[in-house]
Amino acid sequence: DVKVTQSSRYLVKRTGEKVFLECVQDMDHENMFWYRQDPGLGLRLIYFSYDVKMKEKGDIPEGYSVSREKKERFSLILESASTNQTSMYLCASSLRDSAFPYEQYFGPGTRLTVT
Amino acid sequence: KNQVEQSPQSLIILEGKNCTLQCNYTVSPFSNLRWYKQDTGRGPVSLTIMTFSENTKSNGRYTATLDADTKQSSLHITASQLSDSASYICVVDGGSQGNLIFGKGTKLSVKP
Numbered sequence: 065d066v067k068v069t070q071s072s073r074y075l076v077k078r079t080g081e082k083v084f085l086e087c088v089q090d091m092d093h094e095n096m097f098w099y100r101q102d103p104g105l106g107l108r109l110i111y112f113s114y115d116v117k118m119k120e121k122g123d124i125p126e127g128y129s130v131s132r133e134k135k136e137r138f139s140l141i142l143e144s145a146s147t148n149q150t151s152m153y154l155c156a157s158s159l160r161d162s163a164f165p166y167e168q169y170f171g172p173g174t175r176l177t178v179t
Numbered sequence: 180k181n182q183v184e185q186s187p188q189s190l191i192i193l194e195g196k197n198c199t200l201q202c203n204y205t206v207s208p209f210s211n212l213r214w215y216k217q218d219t220g221r222g223p224v225s226l227t228i229m230t231f232s233e234n235t236k237s238n239g240r241y242t243a244t245l246d247a248d249t250k251q252s253s254l255h256i257t258a259s260q261l262s263d264s265a266s267y268i269c270v271v272d273g274g275s276q277g278n279l280i281f282g283k284g285t286k287l288s289v290k291p
Contacts, residue, residue, distance in 0.1 A: 068222070104283060105283065106268070106281040106282060106283040106284060107223075107268070107281040108281075109279070154222050154223075156222075165210060165211040165228050165230060165272060167225055167228065168225070168279070169225075170222030170223050170224070171222050172220075172221055172222050173220070173221065173222050175220075
């Protein structure tokens with residue numbers, strides 16, 4: 065079974081803090097994704113990565129950065145957390161397009177509260 | 180504009196009853212359509228994936244249909260169980276990496 069794990073289920077941070085959200089997958093997937101999910105808005109893509117050290121902006125990258133130094137690990141960084149970044153953050157992974165249509169496997173999510 | 184619209188927003192049914200959730204999309208190009216189940220406080224889990232050439236796919240008590248001409252899909256749940264209480268999300272894949280368009284979901288509550 066594919067396993068996608070996220071470092072924290074719940075996180076509370078203060079405005080202005082630097083926040084790291086970690087995601088690890090154990091299926092040697094090339095693609096990894098970070099989404100945020102807010103009530104009434106559905107899932108929105110923040111960043112994705114299709115290879116080590118590669119990254120692409122999604123629909124809402126402002127205020128976020130990412131890092132992918134190893135294939136299995138994809139980190140989301142909030143450089144200076146703000147209250148409007150309070151949300152549920154979901155990581156996902158998948159094989160690359162050659163395994164089309166590729167299945168995305170999601171982690172359990174991190175509920176981040178910024179006060 | 181690429182959009183995925185789901186209806187109803189929420190639904191309450193009695194255990195053992197059937198229900199159908201709807202999804203309309205305007206995504207182009209279209210590659211495939213997925214249905215996910217998301218339990219409260221958890222990540223989404225895939226139920227079905229259908230390409231444009233498939234018009235129905237089943238996964239146990241879940242049956243998804245796709246009409247690529249009218250750009251509509253439905254998810255039918257048969258003999259509902261309490262564990263079916265969750266949000267069901269329709270997702271359309273536009274065919275390139277990172278190009279998944281998510282609906283806002285239908286929240287289903289199954290009552291005893």
